[in-house]
Amino acid sequence: MKTKSTLLPQSSEWTFESLLLYEKAIGDIAKEFHLDTYSNQIEVISSEQMIDLYATTGLPIHYPHWSFGKQFVNTEKLYLKGYTNLSYEMVINSNPCISYLLEENSMTMQAIVIAHACYGHNSFFKNNYLFKTWTNAESIIDYMVFAKNYIHKCEQKYGANAVEELLDACHALRNYGVDRYKRPQKISLHEEEARQTERAAYRQSQVNDLWRTIPENFKKKQHLGSKKHRLPKEPEENLLYFLEKNAPLLEPWQREIIRISRKIAQYFYPQKLTKVMNEGWATFWHYTIINELYNRNMVSDSFMIDFIKNHTNLVYQLPYDNPNYYGINPYTFGYRMFSDINRMCTAPTDEDKLFFPELTLKEPLEALDFAMRNFEDESFILQYLSPKLMRDLKLFAILDDEKAPNIKVTAIHNSAGYESLRQLLSQQYNLAFVEPNIQIYDVNVNGDRSIILRHVQTDHRPLDEESTEKVLHYFHALWGFDVVLESVSAEGTVLKIFRCPAIERPSTSESP
Amino acid sequence: MSQFIDRRTNGKNKSTVSRQRFLNRFKKQIKESISKALSQRSITDIHVGEKITVPKKDINEPFFHYAPGGSINRVFPGNREFSVGDTIPRPPSTQQQGPGGEASDQGEGTDEFTFEINKDEFLDFFFEDLELPDLVKTELKAMPQFQNVKSGLSLYGSPSNINITRSFRKALGRRISFGTDKRKKLKIAEDRLSGLSKKIAANSPRRLRLKKYIAFMKEKITAIPFVDTSDILYNRTTKQINPSTQAIMFCVMDVSGSMDEAKKDMAKRFFILLYLFLTRSYQKIQIIFIRHHTSAKEVDEQEFFYSRETGGTVVSSALELIYDIIIDRYATNDWNIYVAQASDGDNWNADSPYCQSLLKEKIMPLVQYYAYIEIMPRHHQSLWNSYLTVKEENSNFAMQTISKPSEIFPVLHALFKRKAS
Numbered sequence: 001m002k003t004k005s006t007l008l009p010q011s012s013e014w015t016f017e018s019l020l021l022y023e024k025a026i027g028d029i030a031k032e033f034h035l036d037t038y039s040n041q042i043e044v045i046s047s048e049q050m051i052d053l054y055a056t057t058g059l060p061i062h063y064p065h066w067s068f069g070k071q072f073v074n075t076e077k078l079y080l081k082g083y084t085n086l087s088y089e090m091v092i093n094s095n096p097c098i099s100y101l102l103e104e105n106s107m108t109m110q111a112i113v114i115a116h117a118c119y120g121h122n123s124f125f126k127n128n129y130l131f132k133t134w135t136n137a138e139s140i141i142d143y144m145v146f147a148k149n150y151i152h153k154c155e156q157k158y159g160a161n162a163v164e165e166l167l168d169a170c171h172a173l174r175n176y177g178v179d180r181y182k183r184p185q186k187i188s189l190h191e192e193e194a195r196q197t198e199r200a201a202y203r204q205s206q207v208n209d210l211w212r213t214i215p216e217n218f219k220k221k222q223h224l225g226s227k228k229h230r231l232p233k234e235p236e237e238n239l240l241y242f243l244e245k246n247a248p249l250l251e252p253w254q255r256e257i258i259r260i261s262r263k264i265a266q267y268f269y270p271q272k273l274t275k276v277m278n279e280g281w282a283t284f285w286h287y288t289i290i291n292e293l294y295n296r297n298m299v300s301d302s303f304m305i306d307f308i309k310n311h312t313n314l315v316y317q318l319p320y321d322n323p324n325y326y327g328i329n330p331y332t333f334g335y336r337m338f339s340d341i342n343r344m345c346t347a348p349t350d351e352d353k354l355f356f357p358e359l360t361l362k363e364p365l366e367a368l369d370f371a372m373r374n375f376e377d378e379s380f381i382l383q384y385l386s387p388k389l390m391r392d393l394k395l396f397a398i399l400d401d402e403k404a405p406n407i408k409v410t411a412i413h414n415s416a417g418y419e420s421l422r423q424l425l426s427q428q429y430n431l432a433f434v435e436p437n438i439q440i441y442d443v444n445v446n447g448d449r450s451i452i453l454r455h456v457q458t459d460h461r462p463l464d465e466e467s468t469e470k471v472l473h474y475f476h477a478l479w480g481f482d483v484v485l486e487s488v489s490a491e492g493t494v495l496k497i498f499r500c501p502a503i504e505r506p507s508t509s510e511s512p
Numbered sequence: 513m514s515q516f517i518d519r520r521t522n523g524k525n526k527s528t529v530s531r532q533r534f535l536n537r538f539k540k541q542i543k544e545s546i547s548k549a550l551s552q553r554s555i556t557d558i559h560v561g562e563k564i565t566v567p568k569k570d571i572n573e574p575f576f577h578y579a580p581g582g583s584i585n586r587v588f589p590g591n592r593e594f595s596v597g598d599t600i601p602r603p604p605s606t607q608q609q610g611p612g613g614e615a616s617d618q619g620e621g622t623d624e625f626t627f628e629i630n631k632d633e634f635l636d637f638f639f640e641d642l643e644l645p646d647l648v649k650t651e652l653k654a655m656p657q658f659q660n661v662k663s664g665l666s667l668y669g670s671p672s673n674i675n676i677t678r679s680f681r682k683a684l685g686r687r688i689s690f691g692t693d694k695r696k697k698l699k700i701a702e703d704r705l706s707g708l709s710k711k712i713a714a715n716s717p718r719r720l721r722l723k724k725y726i727a728f729m730k731e732k733i734t735a736i737p738f739v740d741t742s743d744i745l746y747n748r749t750t751k752q753i754n755p756s757t758q759a760i761m762f763c764v765m766d767v768s769g770s771m772d773e774a775k776k777d778m779a780k781r782f783f784i785l786l787y788l789f790l791t792r793s794y795q796k797i798q799i800i801f802i803r804h805h806t807s808a809k810e811v812d813e814q815e816f817f818y819s820r821e822t823g824g825t826v827v828s829s830a831l832e833l834i835y836d837i838i839i840d841r842y843a844t845n846d847w848n849i850y851v852a853q854a855s856d857g858d859n860w861n862a863d864s865p866y867c868q869s870l871l872k873e874k875i876m877p878l879v880q881y882y883a884y885i886e887i888m889p890r891h892h893q894s895l896w897n898s899y900l901t902v903k904e905e906n907s908n909f910a911m912q913t914i915s916k917p918s919e920i921f922p923v924l925h926a927l928f929k930r931k932a933s
Contacts, residue, residue, distance in 0.1 A: 020516065039513040039514065041517065043517045044517070044519060045519045052525075055526075056526075056527075064529035064530045064533060065533065068530035068534075069527060069534030070534045072534075073534060074625070074627065077627050077628065175575060176576070393589045395591065396594055397587050398588060399584070400585075401583035402582060405601075406601055408597070408598070408599050411596060412595060412596055414596075424586070435577070436576050436578060459582045459584045460582040460583050461581060461582030463576065464576075464577050465579065466574075467575060471575060
């Protein structure tokens with residue numbers, strides 16, 4: 001490599017001049033590694049501003065809601081009492097890519113954060129297929145401006161309470177506001193505003209049509225179809241979408257707000273599915289880039305010691321029996337996955353050749369780039385988790401069956417266990433492992449307009465009853481008629497039924 | 513291409529609206545918390561924030577999630593001793609631990625959510641029951657008023673504060689002192705010139721040299737600046753709390769058996785409100801707590817609110833004590849004296865006329881304001897009627913029957929009105 005480089009500023013206090021120099025050096029190296037990024041907008045903020053950002057999950061513009069206030073109050077309390085540190089940076093999937101650096105960071109930290117966020121996360125946002133498909137980095141800020149203004153207008157017109165109640169319901173259901181299999185349309189501010197009125201009118205007419213109860217029409221329908229008209233035709237996983245389009249009693253503005261909350265949910269959806277990959281990618285690159293700075297004599301030994309200390313803390317994996325164990329650290333796991341891919345391309349062992357024959361022939365940069373672009377956590381692990389890494393992390397699987405008196409070890413990091421461990425760990429990052437699979441199953445179109453949701457159990461895991469009842473209450477508020485949730489075993493037997501309103505009404509209530 | 517922006521100068525209060533909504537939503541719980549806090553706080557501690565505790569179950573945002581149970585095969589790191597087929601007793605708590613801990617993050621954890629509200633918010637909630645007029649609320653919450661007071665002169669300041677007289681005087685002094693020597697020399701030269709004999713020609717070198725020297729000296733004297741920057745003096749002002757006076761507040765309460773906790777709580781709010789009012793007007797406030805049944809006693813706040821007594825009621829004992837204390841310790845001219853009395857109206861019948869005369873003749877001439885509240889009396893007794901006659905004669909005497917907190921304010925109403933005007 002060319003080395004005409006000079007030492008970067010070594011003071012542990014950063015200045016804007018030194019930030020510029022570091023950013024330039026890091027950016028140059030990133031380019032050599034073919035990292036493809038949005039342009040960066042790097043903002044230095046105070047800790048109070050960081051607490052503000054926490055409240056709205058990083059978005060610099062958001063409509064107000066009490067739950068953000070709660071989040072704010074909580075973070076502020078923990079921070080002021082010293083129970084928690086704020087993260088060193090926050091980065092938003094937008095174009096230009098906005099990163100926030102905390103002003104308290106040392107120069108070393110700022111350098112790590114620039115490499116990590118402005119080049120690592122940034123290139124991931126721009127190139128990973130989930131982000132490309134489900135989010136639109138160009139317009140998210142504009143869309144949030146639209147959302148904030150629209151909700152503000154609604155509050156003035158219909159009262160803050162009515163809007164808050166609606167948002168509460170939407171927030172309770174926001175994990176169910178994404179089309180996972182259908183590819184969504186792009187969102188854009190101008191279209192959004194232009195089409196909003198038109199859409200409201202159209203949508204209302206559609207709904208009215210669906211629920212027309214003029215006796216004539218009703219009779220005609222009965223005559224025409226002995227075949228039952230089923231709604232939805234296929235079970236619908238996007239609960240908010242279904243409510244927006246089909247809930248009979250909602251006003252147009254309510255439908256628009258539901259739409260806003262599912263659009264925001266969709267924007268965050270890829271982040272949930274790529275925690276390991278996203279953090280792993282960013283960590284791998286900050287490690288690689290900072291080391292490259294050192295190799296080129298651009299940073300000093302003391303800078304490197306500071307860096308290594310921070311990096312090591314970041315990627316430390318607590319063992320399962322540590323009282324503070326909170327799961328597999330996505331930074332560690334992702335970082336080691338990408339490092340392992342790099343290793344297998346540069347210095348493959350016989351075992352690697354056996355397990356990953358195609359990988360051992362590839363250029364490392366090419367292999368890494370391919371892995372980053374085309375996977376999410378679940379498939380990434382299934383595709384790339386190597387026996388060596390399973391041994392390094394000393395992975396093992398435990399079956400916890402509530403019916404059995406004891407828990408049982410089902411696989412460990414040996415040749416008999418590799419396949420099963422990889423399978424299990426990959427499943428652990430399947431969304432259904434974290435969020436119950438609940439879909440809209442049927443609507444009683446011609447009868448009492450009740451709606452049936454179905455929860456299909458995985459691993460025989462039951463729903464939490466208290467929170468489920470509360471969420472159904474919100475669902476009922478949006479739908480306007482009876483809501484039933486059936487918890488169904490994988491084989492299709494109904495195991496438990498939740499209802500809202502809770503007391504079953506006599507089915508003959510329609511008689512005069 | 514990258515761009516750096518320094519956002520630190522931007523405001524930090526982006527979450528204010530959301531925070532306000534959060535407080536509004538949990539108003540009921542917060543007020544409960546505040547009521548509890550009020551009963552434990554000292555009157556003089558009213559100016560600080562408060563830790564609020566809200567049950568977690570009220571505050572959780574529900575979402576669909578799993579309950580513990582089922583049959584889950586999970587992967588963990590850090591195996592040391594296990595082999596396939598090992599069975600292990602189930603650890604005591606089988607908590608949800610999905611990747612990232614999402615389920616346990618917001619799920620039911622500890623039972624309480626605590627946070628802090630600041631002084632202003634605390635007062636807002638405190639005022640709410642009292643139904644104070646808005647003007648009064650802002651007045652009570654406002655910072656003490658400052659007044660600029662002249663405090664001598666300074667060498668630095670803004671041009672508008674130049675003290676012209678003093679600056680000129682100083683300039684004059686400087687001109688005199690700088691010029692004395694030169695004027696002296698000038699005088700000598702002039703004397704010499706006039707002392708020269710007529711014989712010496714007008715254009716003789718000696719005469720010319722003297723003339724030149726005189727001209728030079730005159731020029732030097734006029735070159736002394738009329739006003740120099742170092743002469744200029746500025747008026748200096750300092751901020752002073754206005755008005756910087758002191759007040760005595762007597763809290764008088766009947767502690768006979770009929771005063772129960774609810775009544776005492778109401779009385780406490782009454783005392784706090786008066787105290788708050790006084791903190792706006794006076795820099796230093798002393799509170800004297802006097803409790804009485806058949807005899808009166810000066811006590812500390814703790815004893816005032818929390819110890820119980822039984823027995824009859826003789827109000828005059830307290831009034832006598834007030835009078836004695838005033839005469840003993842506080843010369844009327846230096847102290848502003850306020851009395852707040854709370855009672856449920858009980859008094860020994862024969863005592864009431866004596867109270868009336870005590871007030872009229874001895875106490876009322878000494879105090880700024882006397883506020884009396886009767887809390888939830890069964891019926892008015894002789895004391896009420898005696899006080900009514902005092903009220904007729906004194907505009908700074910107020911009395912009120914109170915059954916809920918919102919009725920406290922009117923008794924202090926006149927006080928606030930006077931302040932506002």
